[in-house]
Amino acid sequence: MAAHRLTFPVDEAAIRTLRAGDEVTVDGHIIGIRDRTQIRIFDQGIEPPMDLRGALLLHTAPNVRKLGPGRYEKLCIGTTTSARMVRFTEPLGAQYGVRAICGKGGLPDEAIEPMQRLGMVYFAIVGGAAALETTQIEEIEEVAWEELMPECLWRFRVKDFGPLTVGIDAHGNSLFHDVQEEAKRRLEDLYARL
Amino acid sequence: MTTVETDLQGVVEDAAAHLYVWALKDIPQDLRDALAAARLRETSVTGIRVLETIHRNVNIADRDGNLVCQDTGIAVYTCRVGEHFPLHPTRIYAALKTGTERATLEHPLRSNAVHTITRENTGPNTGYRLPIVHWEFVPDWDGLDVKCVPKGSGSENMSFLKMCVPADGVKGIKRFVLDSIVGAGGKPCPPGIVGVGIGGSADYAMYLAKEAITRPIGTRNADPIVAQLEDELLELLNQTGIGPMGLGGDVTVLQCHIEHADTHMTLNPVAVNYQCWAARRASAHVSAGGDVDFDREA
Numbered sequence: 001m002a003a004h005r006l007t008f009p010v011d012e013a014a015i016r017t018l019r020a021g022d023e024v025t026v027d028g029h030i031i032g033i034r035d036r037t038q039i040r041i042f043d044q045g046i047e048p049p050m051d052l053r054g055a056l057l058l059h060t061a062p063n064v065r066k067l068g069p070g071r072y073e074k075l076c077i078g079t080t081t082s083a084r085m086v087r088f089t090e091p092l093g094a095q096y097g098v099r100a101i102c103g104k105g106g107l108p109d110e111a112i113e114p115m116q117r118l119g120m121v122y123f124a125i126v127g128g129a130a131a132l133e134t135t136q137i138e139e140i141e142e143v144a145w146e147e148l149m150p151e152c153l154w155r156f157r158v159k160d161f162g163p164l165t166v167g168i169d170a171h172g173n174s175l176f177h178d179v180q181e182e183a184k185r186r187l188e189d190l191y192a193r194l
Numbered sequence: 195m196t197t198v199e200t201d202l203q204g205v206v207e208d209a210a211a212h213l214y215v216w217a218l219k220d221i222p223q224d225l226r227d228a229l230a231a232a233r234l235r236e237t238s239v240t241g242i243r244v245l246e247t248i249h250r251n252v253n254i255a256d257r258d259g260n261l262v263c264q265d266t267g268i269a270v271y272t273c274r275v276g277e278h279f280p281l282h283p284t285r286i287y288a289a290l291k292t293g294t295e296r297a298t299l300e301h302p303l304r305s306n307a308v309h310t311i312t313r314e315n316t317g318p319n320t321g322y323r324l325p326i327v328h329w330e331f332v333p334d335w336d337g338l339d340v341k342c343v344p345k346g347s348g349s350e351n352m353s354f355l356k357m358c359v360p361a362d363g364v365k366g367i368k369r370f371v372l373d374s375i376v377g378a379g380g381k382p383c384p385p386g387i388v389g390v391g392i393g394g395s396a397d398y399a400m401y402l403a404k405e406a407i408t409r410p411i412g413t414r415n416a417d418p419i420v421a422q423l424e425d426e427l428l429e430l431l432n433q434t435g436i437g438p439m440g441l442g443g444d445v446t447v448l449q450c451h452i453e454h455a456d457t458h459m460t461l462n463p464v465a466v467n468y469q470c471w472a473a474r475r476a477s478a479h480v481s482a483g484g485d486v487d488f489d490r491e492a
């Protein structure tokens with residue numbers, strides 16, 4: 001399992017070098033997004049006012065303090081459960097060129113095929129480790145759709161963001177799938193011992 | 195009498211406001227120890243990465259005075275009220291509610307409370323029937339113990355109930371708990387505390403499961419038969435391989451706590467309520483005279 005450092009946004013070639021289980025640390029810019037943000041983009045058909053090409057999207061609803069128009073200070077920024085947003089994976093890649101999705105708890109198997117075809121990955125962050133995550137977000141550079149607070153579109157500048165684990169790679173591998181398969185095998189033995 | 199009641203209500207309100215923020219920032223020592231022991235036991239590369247990151251995170255929360263986790267949860271309190279405590283539970287509830295609101299506004303904390311249908315925000319982590327309070331009434335005593343357990347949604351969403359039948363026996367209970375935790379995978383931020391409620395009725399089993407997660411980590415049920423089931427389930431759950439954050443590994447859960455109630459001869463309910471690794475809790479003891487003793491370990 002290799003360790004990588006990537007500066008986002010990235011191109012497809014960089015994504016294809018990653019393998020499930022690898023450790024990744026991220027610098028550069030990442031974009032915060034959540035349920036309502038994606039419902040607006042895809043269900044209401046409203047174009048996002050930020051360029052998502054090559055982007056790393058973070059599933060988050062940050063705790064912030066407003067400083068002035070469009071300006072926010074970070075208080076505590078963490079990551080939410082990804083599974084409920086899985087249906088947006090394919091269109092994020094196909095229509096907007098998103099390269100990576102970062103969240104906690106993993107994405108169901110339906111994300112594996114589009115990620116492989118489109119050259120995308122899922123990064124598993126350590127859920128709940130928000131005190132650490134907050135120190136790795138250097139600045140909130142831009143906020144769009146403030147009326148969806150806190151489920152806006154956020155542009156963060158990050159440094160040493162991680163450690164992230166490649167949960168699903170662009171080659172058809174998913175740690176979450178493998179862990180579930182293994183657990184089901186083990187359960188058969190455990191049932192026999194009850 | 196009126197003056198005493200008013201003062202005591204203020205004391206409980208101040209205590210609640212302090213407990214909510216304290217719980218979110220500073221996790222108990224028994225939990226820190228359990229997480230450290232988990233790190234020593236874990237052998238998978240991803241599992242070690244997760245547990246070391248959790249350790250770093252807890253230290254940074256201490257250093258920066260920041261929240262351990264961003265999800266301020268729903269405020270859940272457990273209250274043990276002595277029969278001679280000179281403040282009626284209606285006033286205790288009012289104090290807990292106002293305390294929760296003050297903590298949320300003064301810190302400030304993210305407010306999560308919404309109307310369950312309209313999804314509109316209902317108040318600073320309060321609303322209709324929020325916060326949630328578990329009551330216990332204690333005879334021959336004039337004190338109050340109050341514990342705040344902020345409950346995050348990622349783990350609360352991993353709650354499961356099954357009305358096993360008596361013929362399913364203890365095997366059925368074990369199987370359901372195993373299936374629940376494997377099915378939950380990484381979503382409830384493992385490794386945490388698996389709370390199990392058995393017996394009673396459907397609603398009471400889930401209530402007991404929630405009580406189970408509020409206990410200091412690794413404590414055992416007073417009934418030796420139930421305590422043995424806690425040990426057995428802990429061992430079984432850690433053989434599933436789900437691992438820290440569901441990425442695979444040896445440590446799937448830190449503990450399994452069970453609370454039970456006697457039940458109907460044709461019932462065998464089992465409820466699972468998961469508490470994530472950020473198993474936050476903070477307690478205070480309030481005397482009849484209004485002295486407050488904050489307690490890290492209760």
Ligand code: SF4
Pocket residue numbers: 079080127128129263264265267345346347348349381382383470471472
């Ligand atoms: S499940 Fe617990 S640790 Fe994970 S994000 Fe929610 S509150 Fe935090």
